[in-house]
Amino acid sequence: MKPRIVTNYAKVYLQKASNTNDEKWIQKAFVHAGNSLKVIPEHFVGFFHFGMIYQMLAEKFNRPTIDQAIDFYSKAIEMDPFQAQFHGNLGFLYLNKGNTDRALEEFYQAYLIRPATVTYLERLTNIYLQKGEMEKALYFAEKAVEINPAEPVYYNNLGAIFLKKGMPDKAIESFKKALELSQNGQVYLENLTNACLSAGKYEELLDCYKKLIERNPSVADYYNNVGVIYKKKTTI
Structure with a gap:
C-alpha cells in the first residue's frame, strides 16, 4: 500500500495571496488545508496551514480571525511540539494581542528548538527589555550578535x-x-x-x-x- 502524501498547495496559495493581495487565493488555500486533514486527520501540517490562513486574513484583509489562528497554531503544536515556526507564529500573535507573557513563552520554546535563529533571539531581547529584565535581555542580545555579527x-x-x-x-x-x-x-x-x-x-x-x-x-x-x-x- 502506497503511503499517503499531503501536498503543500495551501502554502503555495498563501504565498500567492500575500504577493497579490487577492483573497481568492486564501479560499483556495482553505480548501487544500481542509483536504490535507481529510487525507491525514489530526495532521499538524493541516492545522498549521489553517493557522497561517486565519493569520493572513487578520493581517492583510482586516478580518477578526486572530483567535482562530491562535487556536489552530495551538492545535498544530499539540500534534507536534517540536516545530519552531509553530511557536514563533503563535508568539507573534500573542505579542500583537498585547499578551507579552504568552508571547515570551512561545518565543522561548522556538528558541530552544532553533537556538541559532536570530529572529527569536531578537524577539526575546525586545520583550525582556520592555519588561525591564536587563540581564535576560543582555543574554539574548549577545547571542544574536554572536550568531550574526x-x-x-x-x-x-x-x-x-x-x-x-x-x-x-x-x-x-x-x-x-x-x-x-x-x-x-x-x-x-x-x-x-x-x-x-x-x-x-x-x-x-x-x-x-x-x-x-x-x-x-x-x-x-x-x-x-x-x-x-x-x-x-x-x-x-
Missing part, C-alpha cells in the same frame, strides 16, 4: 541594554559598532550621542553633534547643544 541592529539593541544598565562606556562601544556597520544609521548616531552624554564624554559628544549637523543642518537644537558643550568644556 554583521547586523547593526543587534549591536544597537546591545547598546540600549547597556545604557539602561548604567554602563554608558559599553553602550558607546556597541553603538559605534552599529554605526561602523551602517554609516547611514541615523538612529545609531542619535543613540551614540545619548550614550556619550550619559558618560560625560564631551569630545566624542561634540563629534556626534557635528555629524548630526552634517546630516540635518536645519535642526536648531544641534547647534544649541554644540554651544552648550563648548561652554561646558571651558568650565571644566
